[in-house]
Amino acid sequence: MAARGSCPGCGSAALVEDAHYAQQQLVCASCGCVLAEGLLTTTYAEEEHLQGVAYSQSTGQKEQLSRCVKRGVRRVQDLCKVLQLPTIFEETAVSYFQRALQHPSFHLASLEKKELLGGCCVFVTCRQHNWPLMIGTICSLLYAKQELFASVYLSLQKELGLSVPALSLEDLVKTHLNSFQLFQHTADIPAPFLEDKEKMVARTMQIVELASETWLVTGRHPVPIVMAAAFLSWQSLQPTARLTCTFARFCKLAGVDLPPPAHLRLKELLEILLRMASQLAWLRVFNMNKKTVVKHIGDLLQHRIFLLKTAFCLEDEEEQRAVAPGEGCPGSPPAAGGAAQEQGCPSEGKRQREGGPRPLLPPCLLNPRKRLRTAALSASDSAITGDEPISDSEIEQYLRGPEEIRAFRKAKAWL
Amino acid sequence: SSFKDDLSASPQLFTPMSPYDVDLPIQTTEDVLFGSQFNQPRELPTDFSVDLSFLPDITQDNREQNLSEDGHEMQKELDGSISRNEESSIFMDENSLSYPDATQPSPEASGVCPPLTPMTPMTPVTPASESSGIVPQLQNIVSTVNLACKLDLKNIALHARNAEYNPKRFAAVIMRIREPRTTALIFSSGKMVCTGAKSEEQSRLAARKYARVVQKLGFPAKFLDFKIQNMVGSCDVRFPIRLEGLVLTHQQFSSYEPELFPGLIYRMVKPRIVLLIFVSGKVVLTGAKERSEIYEAFENIYPILKGFKKAS
Numbered sequence: 047m048a049a050r051g052s053c054p055g056c057g058s059a060a061l062v063e064d065a066h067y068a069q070q071q072l073v074c075a076s077c078g079c080v081l082a083e084g085l086l087t088t089t090y091a092e093e094e095h096l097q098g099v100a101y102s103q104s105t106g107q108k109e110q111l112s113r114c115v116k117r118g119v120r121r122v123q124d125l126c127k128v129l130q131l132p133t134i135f136e137e138t139a140v141s142y143f144q145r146a147l148q149h150p151s152f153h154l155a156s157l158e159k160k161e162l163l164g165g166c167c168v169f170v171t172c173r174q175h176n177w178p179l180m181i182g183t184i185c186s187l188l189y190a191k192q193e194l195f196a197s198v199y200l201s202l203q204k205e206l207g208l209s210v211p212a213l214s215l216e217d218l219v220k221t222h223l224n225s226f227q228l229f230q231h232t233a234d235i236p237a238p239f240l241e242d243k244e245k246m247v248a249r250t251m252q253i254v255e256l257a258s259e260t261w262l263v264t265g266r267h268p269v270p271i272v273m274a275a276a277f278l279s280w281q282s283l284q285p286t287a288r289l290t291c292t293f294a295r296f297c298k299l300a301g302v303d304l305p306p307p308a309h310l311r312l313k314e315l316l317e318i319l320l321r322m323a324s325q326l327a328w329l330r331v332f333n334m335n336k337k338t339v340v341k342h343i344g345d346l347l348q349h350r351i352f353l354l355k356t357a358f359c360l361e362d363e364e365e366q367r368a369v370a371p372g373e374g375c376p377g378s379p380p381a382a383g384g385a386a387q388e389q390g391c392p393s394e395g396k397r398q399r400e401g402g403p404r405p406l407l408p409p410c411l412l413n414p415r416k417r418l419r420t421a422a423l424s425a426s427d428s429a430i431t432g433d434e435p436i437s438d439s440e441i442e443q444y445l446r447g448p449e450e451i452r453a454f455r456k457a458k459a460w461l
Numbered sequence: 462s463s464f465k466d467d468l469s470a471s472p473q474l475f476t477p478m479s480p481y482d483v484d485l486p487i488q489t490t491e492d493v494l495f496g497s498q499f500n501q502p503r504e505l506p507t508d509f510s511v512d513l514s515f516l517p518d519i520t521q522d523n524r525e526q527n528l529s530e531d532g533h534e535m536q537k538e539l540d541g542s543i544s545r546n547e548e549s550s551i552f553m554d555e556n557s558l559s560y561p562d563a564t565q566p567s568p569e570a571s572g573v574c575p576p577l578t579p580m581t582p583m584t585p586v587t588p589a590s591e592s593s594g595i596v597p598q599l600q601n602i603v604s605t606v607n608l609a610c611k612l613d614l615k616n617i618a619l620h621a622r623n624a625e626y627n628p629k630r631f632a633a634v635i636m637r638i639r640e641p642r643t644t645a646l647i648f649s650s651g652k653m654v655c656t657g658a659k660s661e662e663q664s665r666l667a668a669r670k671y672a673r674v675v676q677k678l679g680f681p682a683k684f685l686d687f688k689i690q691n692m693v694g695s696c697d698v699r700f701p702i703r704l705e706g707l708v709l710t711h712q713q714f715s716s717y718e719p720e721l722f723p724g725l726i727y728r729m730v731k732p733r734i735v736l737l738i739f740v741s742g743k744v745v746l747t748g749a750k751e752r753s754e755i756y757e758a759f760e761n762i763y764p765i766l767k768g769f770k771k772a773s
Contacts, residue, residue: 181720196721209712212705213719264704265723265740408701408740430641432665441673444623444638451619 055079114160118143122164125187129179135171142167142206149205162190162198170202173210178217180269215258215268219251222272226300228280235299238287241280249279252347253315259354260318261408262311270308273297274315277308282343289337314409321404322346322353358406593763597694597746597755601657602664604689608651608672608682617647620678636671643667647675651682654690661689661752691748694755698742698763700770707738707769727762734758738766 052059053074060075070084111119122143126136143164146152152163165188172179185195203210228235229243253275257263263271277296281288293312297304316336323334326349329342339346346353404412446454614634618626624636624647633646643657643664653671658664668687675682704725708717717725724745727736732754737745744762749755 181718192721196718199718199721200716200726203716210716211712212708212717258705261701261740263719264701265719267720410741411701430660430662430666432662432669434666436666436670436673440640441670441677444621444674445677446620446622450622454619 051081053077053079053081115144115147118147118160118164121161122168125165125168128187129168129172129183131168131172131177135168135175135177138174139164139167139171142170142202142208146202146206151201151205159194159198162188162195163202165190165195166199166202169199170208170210173213174208176211176214176217178213178221180218182269213268215254215263215272216251218268219254219272219275220247222269222302223247223250223276226276226302228300238284239291239299241283245283246276246279249283249343249347250276252350253279253343256318256347256350256354257311257315260358260406262314262318264408265410266311267305267307270305270311273302273305273308274311276300277312278315278319278340278343281340285341289340319343319346321357322350325353325356354406357403359403592760593698595696595698595759595763597696597744597759599659599692599694599752599755601691601693602659602661602689603654603656603691604658604661604664604668604687605652605654606668606672606687607685608647608653608675608680609685610651610681610683612647612649612651612675612680614647614649617675617678621674623674636674638667638670638674641667645671647671661692664689689750692750692752692755693745693747694749694759695743695745696759698744698766700742700766701740702738702742702766703769704738704740707765711765729758729761732757736762738762742766 051061051072053061053076055074056077056079058074058076061081062073062075064071064073072081072083073079074081119140122139123136126139146163146167147160152160155163165184169179169181169184181192181195181199184190185192188195202208223243223246228239228241228246231237231240250272254263254272257271257275274293277293280296281291291299293309294304316339319339320334320336323329323339323342323346326342326345329345332338612634614626614628617634617636618624621634621636623638624634626634631646633648636645636647637643638645641658641663643655645656645668646654653668655664655668655671658667665687669684672682672684704717707725707727708715711727714729715725715727724737724739727738729736733748734746734754735748736758737747744759744766746755746758749758
């Protein structure tokens with residue numbers, strides 16, 4: 047391309063614009079003298095006047111991430127490293143975080159919420175890969191209040207339309223027991239308290255499944271149930287040595303916190319086991335109590351399917367019994383066979399003695415808390431149309447008289 | 462009277478409009494029509510244009526059968542409310558014509574439900590089944606109304622016995638009346654939120670009483686744009702529910718996090734209602750603008766819940 051002007055060296059008018067390694071240069075075609083070199087700026091018209099290009103007008107702003115996003119992404123990556131998650135989790139969590147920040151509800155949220163948002167994305171990623179990360183863990187890492195975390199988590203689920211699979215109790219049991227310190231010999235753990243990890247995990251899992259079948263798990267926080275199940279399974283594996291150890295001491299030895307509801311879960315589990323024990327033929331002779339039943343947990347777990355059927359009656363049986371009292375106990379569906387039915391009938395006969403098979407219901411239905419129930423709309427209330435005349439006297443009862451106003455003003459001034 | 466003297470003593474934002482007059486200024490025609498709906502539910506024409514595909518199949522025989530059961534009352538409610546739906550859609554247009562810049566008044570008012578596109582996932586179709594025979598009970602109604610005049614909240618708190626006003630905590634007067642037992646939030650812009658009523662009519666009566674109190678305090682309060690913003694109902698299905706199972710089969714609608722909340726949060730798409738389902742079988746339904754939405758939502762969820770009754 048020809049350019050105007052003459053070369054200072056040789057005076058020739060043949061000036062060419064040429065690029066030397068992508069740097070624009072004005073070169074004389076005859077003698078090769080370089081007249082001018084290109085400036086290394088983003089090209090806009092103002093460049094000729096040697097003015098800097100404002101950042102807001104350059105293309106840099108669209109390509110770079112904002113400081114807020116960068117900080118948030120770094121936080122998410124740090125969280126993943128602290129939790130020792132695989133790298134693929136990190137990438138997924140970061141992508142969720144960036145997607146979420148584009149939504150106005152998160153873009154304009156407070157810094158506190160944005161911090162929690164990062165934690166939520168990590169939590170959702172873990173759940174989707176069935177990695178049993180607890181909300182309590184994330185909240186303690188972020189120093190966050192659980193209620194705030196809950197609201198951010200629910201709005202994240204809604205905005206991004208994520209489906210988060212439910213927490214798998216199996217994985218939770220394995221992960222939780224991993225942190226116990228009862229499996230290796232240390233100075234403060236007496237020898238009889240040491241336990242084999244595989245055996246304990248297997249038995250804890252069975253007890254947790256039993257709890258789940260008997261309505262102790264639904265709607266409750268999972269960790270206290272796992273703790274109670276772990277304690278019972280540990281005790282039952284060597285009852286003679288371990289029956290004297292309390293729940294609190296067990297948790298201290300294991301190096302794990304004891305959540306307050308765990309005592310209640312333990313009580314409920316023992317009650318279920320006692321009921322099952324009452325149906326086991328060779329245990330009926332013994333006087334079972336909360337301590338002694340622990341020795342037989344192994345047997346109870348082995349026969350749990352049968353024992354559950356006989357110790358507790360399912361809802362359907364109740365209805366059937368009400369409908370056809372003369373038939374005796376119809377028992378479980380006919381596919382279960384005659385054995386169950388035969389066992390069912392003697393338990394019927396024992397009804398008066400033991401108070402009968404208890405219905406299999408969640409504890410909140412078995413021990414309903416006495417709550418003040420607001421009565422349904424009475425007949426007079428439902429006749430209201432909304433357009434009734436309103437009497438002056440009724441309204442005036444809500445207005446202050448002048449003396450009252452003076453007294454109130456005086457009192458307020460005094461305050 | 463001495464009351465009037467006191468009013469003139471304190472600084473007024475505007476002249477009081479004869480506070481001892483009998484009743485509220487004429488309500489808009491929509492309100493009157495709306496009010497009469499409750500008195501005389503219209504007979505439904507046999508072919509109506511409302512889309513009822515979500516309801517279980519109710520043939521003519523079925524309907525007669527239902528009339529003799531406990532479902533009778535509910536069927537009538539559904540019919541009455543469907544006609545109300547038609548009317549209220551007409552009201553919306555008229556309202557928007559008269560008050561083009563009427564904005565949502567309060568922090569509690571929920572946004573208007575966006576129209577559904579045919580591509581949104583519907584609640585799974587349930588086989589034709591008899592009605593549940595359980596009627597959800599309304600527990601709380603939230604409504605808003607525009608008093609259409611600027612209010613001096615300090616003045617109201619001083620002159621009314623049943624008012625509390627703490628501007629550092631919240632920028633509105635909290636007023637309560639005994640009958641119907643409700644609470645109102647009254648803002649200085651003249652907008653008011655009324656909560657705690659157990660029926661739409663009660664909510665309207667309560668809102669009118671609050672407006673009368675404000676009138677008697679010397680403000681030219683009107684009663685415009687009364688609207689029910691949210692209705693909450695509850696009921697009991699009387700059997701325990703396996704929430705873990707429900708969240709597996711209805712994953713796209715359910716959220717069950719026992720660590721956060723003991724109940725399952727079910728977001729129904731049609732009608733747009735949020736249900737809180739608990740293991741004890743108690744169900745809370747919220748987010749409705751009409752009573753029929755609550756009944757409809759419960760009828761949709763009942764067969765789903767019954768499916769989990771025998772799954773243990």
